[in-house]
Amino acid sequence: MTDYPIIRTVGLTGILVTFAGAMSEEANKASVAFRAAVDAQDWPEVSETAMSLVSVFIITDLVTHDADALVERLRALLETQDWLAAPLPEGRTLWHIPTVYGTDLAPQLEEAAEAAGVDPDEAIRQISGTRVRVLTIGFAPGQPYLGELPENWNIPRQKDLSLNVPAGALVVAIRQLVIFTNTTPTGWRHIGQTAFRTFDQTGPAPFALSPGDEITFPQVSRAEMEKLLATHPDGYGAADREAIG
The missing domain is CATH 3.30.1360.40 (Gyrase A; domain 2)
Structure with missing residues (x-):
């Protein structure tokens, strides 16, 4: 070993x-x-x-x-x-990112819930009620890998690709969540949609999130999401945050 x-x-x-x-x-x-x-x-x-x-x-x-x-x-x-x-370092942030689950905005919630062995309502309860940590940043600028979810969410990626999952999408596989930085094809299942943006190349801190930060994804209605998109069209400020650690 x-x-x-x-x-x-x-x-x-x-x-x-x-x-x-x-x-x-x-x-x-x-x-x-x-x-x-x-x-x-x-x-x-x-x-x-x-x-x-x-x-x-x-x-x-x-x-x-x-x-x-x-x-x-x-x-x-x-x-x-x-x-x-070792304890996690100080100076981390807890983010609360409003999320619409399912609907045509995130059409693979039911499929992911079935793979996790729960109904869609229980899937929403488990995802929205789990406080996950930014495990690392990768694949696209500022894009976080988040986890870990309960063991029943150790679901595989899809065999085929979803071709155009939008920026701000919340996707799931292998006990992890990802918030997409850009519109992209993916083998991960699209279960939620946020107004949050992880990357701003014009700002002093281009990456919104850092490894060690923690996130919750409280459920909101489509009307609430549309209000967020209207008031925060660039995606920044479309979440609440507080210092932790």
């Missing part, structure tokens, strides 16, 4: 620290906490950090900087605590 965490160089672009071989709650929390700890070091040779579900990528120029020296500093930081038991 491989002992984690593992430290590896990635070409000449950086160093990857991996906490597990597959997604788990503990490994994802460890990645969020460790990334925050690396950022707090403010090492001059580190230009940026990023993370996947269970890894942290430390971006640096390994042509210019000594990889072995940085690996040793990362190893020393790893040894300061049990990262699988």
Whole structure:
């Protein structure tokens, strides 16, 4: 069995620290906490950090900087605590994003509910009542992968693609939710629609969400959603938020 965490160089672009071989709650929390700890070091040779579900990528120029020296500093930081038991960092945000479930706006709710072994009303209750965490950002700018949902939502992706799922769509598969940044084809099932936008390239903070943030998706009516779209046509402000952590 491989002992984690593992430290590896990635070409000449950086160093990857991996906490597990597959997604788990503990490994994802460890990645969020460790990334925050690396950022707090403010090492001059580190230009940026990023993370996947269970890894942290430390971006640096390994042509210019000594990889072995940085690996040793990362190893020393790893040894300061049990990262699988580390608390999530402070400065996170809890978002409440109003969502229309089902209807022609999100036509695959019934199909997803059947795959999860519940009726549509219970599916809405479970999704809207679960507080999920931003596990990572990926695929499109600012696009969050959120989880984890209860075990019955470990449903597979579709075999075929839905060709044009809109921006703001709430989609589900493999115990995770995603809010789409852009209109895109997908194999994930479209169960809800929001007025929220995850990416604003003109703003000082282009990504609305960060790994470690938490989200709820309270149910609203179509009329309430249309009011949100009218009052927040760019999608920003179409959610309530509060500081946590």
